[in-house]
Amino acid sequence: MWIDAMITIKSHIRALAFRNPILLAGIGSFIQVWHLDQFNQFQSLNYEQSLLEDIDGIKFIQSNDRLEEAESFQFVIYSVRFVQFCKIRFEKNLNPSNIEIIKEQKIHSFYRTLDLASVPLALSDQTTQQLFIWINSRNEIIEFDSLNEGPKSKIYGPRKCILYAAKFLSITSEYSIVASGTVFKEIIIWSLEFESLKVTELQVLQGHDGIIFDLQYNAQFNLLISVSDDRSLRIWSDHRIGFCPQSFRDWASNRFESKQIYYGHEARITRTQIVIYNNFPLVVSIGEDSYIIAWSLVEPFRMLKRKKFFRNNRFWSITMGSDYLVAGGSDGSIHFLLIEEFLELNSYRSIRYQNDGISFIKSICLLDSALFKMITYDNRGMFHYVDRENSYKILRFENFDFEKNFNDYIRMALNQNRNRIVIGSKYGHLGLIRIESNTINLFRNIHGTNSVTIIKKHPKTCKIYSSGRNGKIMEYYCRMDQTRNFVEDFFHLRTFTLFSSMDWIAGFQFSLDSIHLAWGFESRYFQIWNVTENIKLFDEDCGGGHRCWDIRLETNPKEPITQIEFVYYQQNSLIRLLNRKNFEINNPSVFHNFPSIPRKINCCQLIFETDDSFFIMIAGEDTVIQILQYHRKFARFDVKQFLYGHISNVTSIRCWNDPTSQCVYVASVGGRSQLIIWRISSDPDDHNQLITQEKNINFNGYYNNQTDFEVAIRRSINNPSNIDRDSIDVRYLDVDINKVTMDGEKLQLRIIVACSDRTIRIFDYFEEIHSSSKSQLVLRIVLEAAQTCINRIRIISRIDVSKLVDDLGVHSSNDGLIHFWSIDNDYDETIDHQSSNPQRLKSIQSFRIHQTGINAIDLQINDRG
Structure with missing residues (x-):
């Protein structure tokens, strides 16, 4: 679990410190106080104090x-x-009204302080006092004791240089050991003896290719951690295993050597934090790329976890708070990340293959997760059965040439009911392997020419689904013989598209009536999505490009997913991630965050409403329109349909409800001068299901299919005098739709569109009621409406207002005006698509409402006769 607490101060959080139960955060010039409550949760005490x-x-x-x-x-x-x-005083019950920060001594300095430590000193009267020392950005140590008003002494290090990072590695009443990270890419290890003020340079560490930004030290393992703006994290340790300096002589003989170099951040690393979790040492790094990454400090050296927080620009501070990692960002937010969830959920296990000619594994298929049984396929065309003892044996198919039929690519999917494996190749072949009988049935080119990425059998039917890198899902029917042991026929039923959130779909899981879960790769990340609620459940950075992997999900009747097991092959090792978590999504709030369209949403339109739910359409800077259903009882959204047809972004959606046939006509417009008419109705057998039909698609008012439109574009490029280039490149910005006439035989709808070329296009849509397949969309007229761009447009129908003789149009523009005009005015209705001269709009009345552009308008009609 992680908590994201945004405060009102928008400044860098460069300082975090925790002592149970108090957390202090330095946000700009303010101190904010948090406390850890009895439920192990951080709570803000709403106490802030400015230090100017x-x-x-x-x-x-x-x-x-x-x-x-x-x-x-x-x-x-x-x-x-x-x-x-300072001193912070508080009552044990942590009453926020009784929190007090008391400022004590203040020492002025002219250089940035990098680290501070205290040493108890014994006095002659058998009392003690605190000696405070700190190191600043000039590589200078300053001593201060509580009996003096100012600094006791100032001692320069062995080299005068500028520092961005420094750390006291060891400090006693006799000496201190310091690590200084310079702007010259070096780390200087040096000592200061307090009595003689002798400074000794012990060692200089080199290897970084940039400024040293942070240093951390672990005395238990004698490990020094350094990070730099070269985006690397380096681990330094003495060559003597288990050696930990205990005295000044030990430090004089200690020699740090580079033990491990880590890369993984996409920008410079700013801070690190050493964590000992279950006696296992690791280091957590943060950077300007908003990543938090955990690394192992002992063998096997590897990246343990990588998580990105998208809202933050940069991370600047990190500390340990009980069971939490606490990180501060540049936008004034604090992230609380529970270490157990961050590290422990994914358990890794590796199986190393012997060097018997296997150069790499091509495909993995899990048979039994609890026993870790699987089948793998290698580059020599051999199948390997991995058993519970982490050993493997070869399954041989002597009479089948895998190299000829599947070449260098193979994907496997398990038929769990009958212990069979369906395999697919990049040539579109499917093969059915019976493990018990060592036989194979091959179906050539059944998937066309697209390479196969996933094959899945519906558990309740004889249907099989496969998908490839084109994002399309193909549905097949597998007819078995009477014995259910032999496939009689295997043929294609249909092709459909699920959604476009991933680079390519790798798998899916079914609910009773539809696909419920889908997973695959988005760049270098493996992701699992809840399709019905459009929520990402799992995200793992595995480097990307892994064709050799498999996944297994455990569910129960109460929870959709109880465990995720992900196995992939990398650098001659099998890596297994086991993620146990409650993935059930409960959101009791009246406000619902539903991550639907991956880019900006431009428009939203209510289309249906019932007693228990309602349906809305949304679209935006994407080519897909989504239909969502909101369940009032469960207080959640589900994605019902994805509508494809737009070739550019969708800017506006408007609908008209037909009360006689209980259907909705929707007009959607967007870039590339594209207009689509949809007809949506509820399924008579199931009112929670919709039947959506694409009625008409039009480009630029003159082209009824994409091919003709693209041909016109190419002609305009080759022969600019033939077709006006500006009219081809026009964008549709807004739309409205309303009924004109409706009798027993025919329906006529009026559609008006606001265009980026300062024109308004008026369309008429005709449909025969008893034959909904017969429809026609006609561009009636093009009107020059404004001197500036038109932003919004609406229709006022004479059916709704009894005093109106004609339908009225209302539009707003960038000059702050709202214009009223008659749609049914006497215009020349001869449309010539070779002409670029629209007719001038005959305005009835114009009103200046704003001094700048009007981006939104709405109407409420009060017809009083």
Whole structure:
């Protein structure tokens, strides 16, 4: 679980510090206080205090101040110009009204403080005092004790240089060991002896190709972590395994060596945090690419988890808060990421193949998840059966030439009911393998010429579904003989499209009536989507390009998914991810976040409404129109249909309800001067299902199919004098639709369209009622309507207003005017698509409403006779 808490201060969060149960966040020049409640959840105490200067760091220091009914922590805030000592006092019940931050000593500084530490010093009267030391961006250590008003001493490091990162590796009452990350790509390890103020350079580490941005050290494993703007994370350790410096002499002999180099961030890395989780050391890095990545600090070295937060521009701070990773971003937001969910849900397991001629594995098919049984197919055309003991044996098919029929690509899918495997090739072949009898049935080119990416059998029927890299799903029928052991026939039924959210669909799972889940690859990520609710359930960065993988989902009647098992092959190893999680989606809020169209939504239109649900259409900067159903009882959205037909973005949707036939006529417009008329009705057998028919499609008012339109475009390029190029490139910005006449035989609808070339196009749609297949869309007239671009357009029908003789049109434009005009005026209705001279609109009245463009209008008609 992760919580995203946005506050009102929009500034960088460069400082985070946690001491149970208090979390302090430095947001710009403000301090915000959070606390960890009894339910292990972070809650904001709504306490903020300004320090008048941007905060670079916060660090808790040791304190023995404890009161009977209250607690207090000492902490230090540092910035470019000061080091501020503070104390936070609070009651044990954490009443927000009783939180108090007390400012104590403030020491002015002229350089940025990078790290701070405290050392208890014994005095002659057997008392102790705190010696504070910090290192600044000039590679200078400053000492300060509580008995002095100002700094006790200033000591330069072995080299005078500019630092972006520094870390105290060890500090005692006698000496300190410092790591300084310079702008010259080096890390200087040096010591300071307090009594003699002797400075010694112990070691210089080189390897980074950029400025050192952060340093972290783990004393238990003697590991030094460095990150840089070269986007790399490096692990340094002494060559003596298990050696940990305990004294000054140990540090003098300690020699850090590069142990591992990690790459994975897409921008420079800003901060790291070492985490010991279940006695396993790992490091978490954050960067300006909004990624949080966990890396292993011990063998086997690898990336453990990679997660991106899309809203943040950059991450600037990170800390550990009990069971949470807490990260601060550049937009003033704080992310709380539960470590158990971030790391423990995915368990990995590898099986290493022996070096017996296998150069790579081509395909994987899971047989039994609990026993980790699977079948793999290698580059030599051999099948391997992997058993529960992590060993494998070869399944041989002596009489079948896999190289000839499937070449270098094969995809497998398990028929779990009868322990058979259906395989597919890039040539469109399908093969049915019987494991018990070692026999194969081959069906050549049954998938056409498209390479096969997924094959799936419906569990309740004899239908089989397959999909390829073109995103289309093909439905087949598998007819078995009476013994149910032999396939008599295998033929194609239909082809349809599910949705276009992925690069290519790799698999799907069925509900009782439709496809419920779908999964596949989007770039380098493997994703699982709930299709009915259009929500992403799983996202794993596996490098992309993996043709050799398989997935298994566990479900029960109460939850859609209880476990996800994902296996893929990479660098001669099988990697298995086991994700256990409750994926059930409950949203009791009256506001619903439904990630529908992957890009901006331009329009939304209500089309049907019943007692228990309603249907809406949405479209936007995508070519697909979606029909959504909202269930009032379950308070959720489902995607009912995807409508394809637009070749560019969709800008507007308007509908007219036919009360006599209980259907809806919808007009949708968009780029490339495209207009589509849809007819939508409810299924008489099931009112929750819709029947959608594409009635007419038109380009530019003159072309009724895409081929003729593209031919006209090519002709306009080759012969500009033949067709006006500007009229070809026009975009439709808005549309409205209304009824003109409707008798017992024919329906006529009026459609008006606002265009980007400052014109209005008026269409008439005709349909024979008793033969809905007979329809016609006619461009009636093109009107020059404004000096600037038309934004919105609407129809006022004389049927709705008794005083009107003609239908009226209303449109708004970029000059702030609203215009009223007659649609049924006496215009010359001769349309010549070779002409680029539209007729001038005869306006009835115009009103200036705004000084700038009007982007939205709506009408409410009050007909009082």
